[in-house]
Amino acid sequence: MLDYMFLDAIMEHLVYTHKEDTKSSFYSENGILPNRFSFQRCDFTKVTNVGRCSIEKKAGQLVGKFTKSENSPLKKYKPYTCRTEIFRCADFPLLIGYGTLGISESDGRVRNDNGDVVVLYSNDNLSTLHIFYFRNLKNPDYKWDILAFVNAYVRKNISKKRGEGENLPHKLDIK
Numbered sequence: 001m002l003d004y005m006f007l008d009a010i011m012e013h014l015v016y017t018h019k020e021d022t023k024s025s026f027y028s029e030n031g032i033l034p035n036r037f038s039f040q041r042c043d044f045t046k047v048t049n050v051g052r053c054s055i056e057k058k059a060g061q062l063v064g065k066f067t068k069s070e071n072s073p074l075k076k077y078k079p080y081t082c083r084t085e086i087f088r089c090a091d092f093p094l095l096i097g098y099g100t101l102g103i104s105e106s107d108g109r110v111r112n113d114n115g116d117v118v119v120l121y122s123n124d125n126l127s128t129l130h131i132f133y134f135r136n137l138k139n140p141d142y143k144w145d146i147l148a149f150v151n152a153y154v155r156k157n158i159s160k161k162r163g164e165g166e167n168l169p170h171k172l173d174i175k
Contacts, residue, residue: 002145012133018126026129032072034064034082039120039129056087059097060117079106084113086120091144092151094159096120100138112136119150123159130158
């Protein structure tokens with residue numbers, strides 16, 4: 001089990017806002033991830049139930065591309081793409097889902113993930129997208145700990161600011 005103080009120390013919380021007049025574009029000014037991401041829910045894309053999708057329900061896909069002026073340790077090879085499939089977490093319905101981030105390899109293709117975990121949340125019908133980034137925590141043994149931590153973090157720090165979450169049962173409390 002991962003310590004919540006450890007997760008709080010390594011978590012990077014990025015907030016992206018939806019660009020008006022687009023279906024799926026989100027923008028942010030800073031962070032380790034690209035400044036622009038496209039998030040498409042499964043409702044809009046056809047999903048083939050093979051591999052991991054046959055085991056877990058897919059919530060959507062997150063795709064971003066670094067521009068020439070952006071700097072990040074994830075920006076290694078052209079075309080500087082980050083992508084992940086986002087999977088639902090039935091135990092944590094407050095969250096959109098989670099995924100493991102894949103980045104461009106030397107031949108330009110995104111084949112495998114790099115071991116970084118992202119968890120997505122939005123409390124305002126996707127006008128704001130919160131991405132919680134955890135570096136090198138892909139181990140399946142950590143999945144529940146990460147999701148439980150982000151769920152508790154959202155309830156304590158984000159949803160309560162907007163007057164939501166008071167009547168939700170709290171499984172965890174971050175001290």
